[in-house]
Amino acid sequence: MSSKGTDAGKPAIADAPIKAAPAFTPGPWQVAGTRHSGDLKLGPDARLHMVGPDGDPVAGVFFDMRTGRGFADARLISAAPDLLEACVAQHQAIDILLARLIELAPSFRPSQSAVWPMLLQGNAALLKATGGQS
Numbered sequence: 001m002s003s004k005g006t007d008a009g010k011p012a013i014a015d016a017p018i019k020a021a022p023a024f025t026p027g028p029w030q031v032a033g034t035r036h037s038g039d040l041k042l043g044p045d046a047r048l049h050m051v052g053p054d055g056d057p058v059a060g061v062f063f064d065m066r067t068g069r070g071f072a073d074a075r076l077i078s079a080a081p082d083l084l085e086a087c088v089a090q091h092q093a094i095d096i097l098l099a100r101l102i103e104l105a106p107s108f109r110p111s112q113s114a115v116w117p118m119l120l121q122g123n124a125a126l127l128k129a130t131g132g133q134s
Helices: 071-078 080-104 116-129
Strands: 030-034 046-053 059-064
Touching: 030 071, 046 071, 059 071, 071 080, 080 116
Parallel strands: none
Antiparallel strands: 030 046, 046 059
């Protein structure tokens, strides 16, 4: 986001729009359950959920059929491409809204607003997801 309207010495949310790294396997991803029958001794109640586009798994998540652990993790991982795309779009929308707010109220300082820590948290998550690429 633009540093216009921020206090001297305070970080801007970002100086350039954050874009998804091109190395990501494109979505949409799905969760597909498969019984594991290999050298791994998972037991009779263990299941392996493959996550990724059809025919191209990018992750395997173990699922314990007795406790239910693991399936929610697989769903969250499968949503990663969609979540990243939505977060990038929201980041850009927030930048536009803050710029407009500064135009309407030149004394407004985003870094002094109550939402500033949340904006920095969102920016940090995007930088983590994209490997720091902006």
